[in-house]
Amino acid sequence: MIARVDEHEDLRVRAREWIRAHHPGDPGWKLPQSALEVADDRQFRWLQDWQRKLYDAGFVGAEWPREFGGGGKPRGSQRVIDQELARGHAPFLLNLVALSWAGPVILRYGSESQKKRFLGPLLRCDEIWCQGFSEPGAGSDLASLRARAAKSGTDWVIDGHKVWTTLGRYADWCILLARTDEAAVKHAGISYFLAPMKVPGVEVLPLVKMTGEGGFNQVIWSQARIPSDSLIGREGQGWEIAMATLQFERGAAEGSAGGQGGGGGEQVAGLARLAQSLERDGRPALEDPVVRDRLTQFWIEETALRANAARGRVPGLVADRPEALPLQSKLASSEHGQALADFACELLGPAAGLWIGDPHVPLNAEWQRSYLNSFAMTIAGGTSEILRNILGERVLGQPKTR
Amino acid sequence: MNTQIRYDEEHALLRAEARRWLDERFPIARVRELAKSDSGEDPSDWAELAELGWLGLCVPEKFGGAGLGAVHLAVLMEETGRRLVPSPLLPSTLAALVLAQSGSEAQRERWLRPIAAGEVRAVLATGTDAVWGAERADALVTRRGDRFAIVAARAPGARIEPELVLDRTRRSARVSLDAVKLEADAFLPGGADEILARLTPWACLALAAEMAGGADALLQLTSAYTATREQFGKPIGSFQAVKHPLVNVLIGVEGLRSLVYTAATALDSGDSDAESLARMAKAKACDVYVFAASRAVQLHGGFGFTLDCEAHLYLKRAQTTRPAFGDAMSQRRWLAGRLLQT
Numbered sequence: 001m002i003a004r005v006d007e008h009e010d011l012r013v014r015a016r017e018w019i020r021a022h023h024p025g026d027p028g029w030k031l032p033q034s035a036l037e038v039a040d041d042r043q044f045r046w047l048q049d050w051q052r053k054l055y056d057a058g059f060v061g062a063e064w065p066r067e068f069g070g071g072g073k074p075r076g077s078q079r080v081i082d083q084e085l086a087r088g089h090a091p092f093l094l095n096l097v098a099l100s101w102a103g104p105v106i107l108r109y110g111s112e113s114q115k116k117r118f119l120g121p122l123l124r125c126d127e128i129w130c131q132g133f134s135e136p137g138a139g140s141d142l143a144s145l146r147a148r149a150a151k152s153g154t155d156w157v158i159d160g161h162k163v164w165t166t167l168g169r170y171a172d173w174c175i176l177l178a179r180t181d182e183a184a185v186k187h188a189g190i191s192y193f194l195a196p197m198k199v200p201g202v203e204v205l206p207l208v209k210m211t212g213e214g215g216f217n218q219v220i221w222s223q224a225r226i227p228s229d230s231l232i233g234r235e236g237q238g239w240e241i242a243m244a245t246l247q248f249e250r251g252a253a254e255g256s257a258g259g260q261g262g263g264g265g266e267q268v269a270g271l272a273r274l275a276q277s278l279e280r281d282g283r284p285a286l287e288d289p290v291v292r293d294r295l296t297q298f299w300i301e302e303t304a305l306r307a308n309a310a311r312g313r314v315p316g317l318v319a320d321r322p323e324a325l326p327l328q329s330k331l332a333s334s335e336h337g338q339a340l341a342d343f344a345c346e347l348l349g350p351a352a353g354l355w356i357g358d359p360h361v362p363l364n365a366e367w368q369r370s371y372l373n374s375f376a377m378t379i380a381g382g383t384s385e386i387l388r389n390i391l392g393e394r395v396l397g398q399p400k401t402r
Numbered sequence: 403m404n405t406q407i408r409y410d411e412e413h414a415l416l417r418a419e420a421r422r423w424l425d426e427r428f429p430i431a432r433v434r435e436l437a438k439s440d441s442g443e444d445p446s447d448w449a450e451l452a453e454l455g456w457l458g459l460c461v462p463e464k465f466g467g468a469g470l471g472a473v474h475l476a477v478l479m480e481e482t483g484r485r486l487v488p489s490p491l492l493p494s495t496l497a498a499l500v501l502a503q504s505g506s507e508a509q510r511e512r513w514l515r516p517i518a519a520g521e522v523r524a525v526l527a528t529g530t531d532a533v534w535g536a537e538r539a540d541a542l543v544t545r546r547g548d549r550f551a552i553v554a555a556r557a558p559g560a561r562i563e564p565e566l567v568l569d570r571t572r573r574s575a576r577v578s579l580d581a582v583k584l585e586a587d588a589f590l591p592g593g594a595d596e597i598l599a600r601l602t603p604w605a606c607l608a609l610a611a612e613m614a615g616g617a618d619a620l621l622q623l624t625s626a627y628t629a630t631r632e633q634f635g636k637p638i639g640s641f642q643a644v645k646h647p648l649v650n651v652l653i654g655v656e657g658l659r660s661l662v663y664t665a666a667t668a669l670d671s672g673d674s675d676a677e678s679l680a681r682m683a684k685a686k687a688c689d690v691y692v693f694a695a696s697r698a699v700q701l702h703g704g705f706g707f708t709l710d711c712e713a714h715l716y717l718k719r720a721q722t723t724r725p726a727f728g729d730a731m732s733q734r735r736w737l738a739g740r741l742l743q744t
Contacts, residue, residue, distance in 0.1 A: 316417075325656060396639075
């Protein structure tokens with residue numbers, strides 16, 4: 001027990017020192033706030049380079065098996081590294097989909113050859129992954145998806161229209177859901193593919209977010225041929241693997257190869273710094289009793305979220321409802337982040353209406369961007385509404401909605 | 403803010419024992435009976451609580467207690483809160499804590515052993531109104547000017563008048579002890595402010611844990627009802643307008659429990675941010691418990707508004723526990739002073 005704590009402590013110190021020594025600093029041009037808005041090649045290469053350096057230093061995929069390019073370190077190691085990345089204000093890890101959900105899914109469901117082929121390159125950011133789940137007509141009701149995969153000789157031929165495709169423009173591979181059995185009932189006819197993106201018939205069209213930034217995309221698959229070994233799991237097992245993917249995506253299952261840190265009191269501390277720098281009615285905002293009360297509420301909420309993470313690791317304190325904390329973690333933290341960013345914009349007053357490029361815009365519109373981008377978190381990977389249904393049904397035993 | 407949680411086999415054992423005993427001892431029908439009775443409690447329960455060692459849970463072993471810490475206290479309070487236990491266990495625990503933390507050696511020797519054994523019932527009185535458990539107490543640990551003193555409840559000049567209360571599972575009284583003549587050995591060493599400063603984080607923790615237990619019980623009560631009550635030919639829990647507020651209660655309760663055990667761990671380790679964490683827990687407890695209770699009444703519909711539904715018992719407990727040692731607003735005012743540097 002004590003030995004394990006010490007082992008993490010060593011790693012923590014090592015990670016902290018390495019990050020301090022190798023932090024790439026401010027590039028002097030606008031960085032995206034997350035992998036969701038990587039829209040130009042300069043940003044892409046800069047972030048790719050950062051993930052590579054971090055991987056080569058042993059800080060990405062720390063717990064994954066060595067034979068697949070991981071670090072083989074004990075459980076809990078990656079969490080320590082991620083905490084230090086957040087604490088050190090390190091840039092985010094570019095290959096988000098790969099590290100946090102495609103990779104863990106391949107580890108769990110992939111064949112030996114799939115694990116050997118894919119895991120190393122994704123850890124090192126040599127190959128980028130995107131996700132082909134949502135469609136224009138299949139968002140929350142994902143199982144109504146219409147993309148098709150038809151057998152043709154030994155290949156699969158894909159036709160379909162996918163949306164919300166983060167990193168689609170740069171991706172080499174896609175975790176793709178498509179219907180392989182039109183006759184089967186809704187969920188049963190879906191299969192899961194590790195599909196190459198750089199094949200004929202795959203067209204990536206940018207979508208523009210409400211921040212004006214690009215970074216996520218639509219992908220049109222038209223008679224795109226992908227090889228037979230692209231299938232992961234069995235034909236028809238796609239829905240099960242998709243649900244496991246969403247558990248990883250929501251942070252409800254452990255296994256991420258890195259970059260899932262944060263939530264370490266960073267947001268509210270930033271908000272307090274903002275309040276310190278602003279005036280309200282001719283006085284420092286931080287002296288306004290209403291502002292102080294609101295800030296303290298956010299502080300309590302953020303502490304509770306971190307305390308949730310700590311309690312989640314204590315089996316005796318989650319025994320009554322083991323699924324509650326993992327299933328609510330994305331819901332609670334995304335709604336907290338959104339409310340906090342909204343309050344920051346309110347504090348900014350009329351300056352909240354200024355945008356990047358204006359000579360007087362505070363902090364290069366960081367809070368305005370945060371607020372607008374926060375809706376990605378309350379929508380992606382299961383909307384807050386869908387997650388409330390899931391929690392109500394799985395944790396509180398309520399009958400299904402529908 | 404340091405968020406670590408210590409919770410081991412011993413804590414789990416106390417929880418299992420407490421839950422089993424309390425479930426058996428305090429089914430809701432008996433809680434209602436006791437709430438209707440004049441005294442509001444049954445003396446045999448007190449004797450059993452002493453027997454179980456829970457009256458001296460945080461009393462040092464050398465004074466006849468179990469010598470256990472804040473995590474154990476949180477477990478016991480959470481479990482009693484679930485059952486609305488009609489007994490002055492909480493004010494008695496707080497009185498024992500004051501004596502253990504701040505009493506002289508002689509005072510601890512004289513009072514703690516009989517308190518832990520259930521022979522002397524002492525309760526805490528920080529003010530003159532809403533003093534929990536005062537009517538049937540033998541002694542009151544109370545503020546007297548800028549000191550703290552332990553005062554016999556039946557001393558000449560003591561006036562203890564039962565209040566008519568909203569929450570009949572927790573009785574209280576209006577207390578006036580100013581006319582009681584006190585010997586020097588009745589006064590605890592040190593000033594009242596420092597004694598209260600030592601007690602406050604523990605009191606906030608105990609209250610927050612009790613409130614967490616109550617809120618959790620409400621969540622179970624309400625979700626069991628909405629899962630089976632039918633309207634429009636379906637269980638009402640299938641409607642999102644019912645399901646989603648229940649989940650909001652769940653999220654609140656989960657966060658509250660996490661804060662409670664984080665604060666308890668910090669208190670046991672003597673961390674410098676223990677008081678902040680305990681006050682955060684109390685602040686959140688006030689909001690979560692009242693919210694859980696209000697949703698319980700509302701989601702039980704017409705039945706929820708009746709005396710027959712259990713929800714109101716918790717609602718009243720939530721409303722009357724809220725101000726103890728500071729409601730959410732006053733906790734946040736204190737926390738703002740600590741966390742926000744101008």
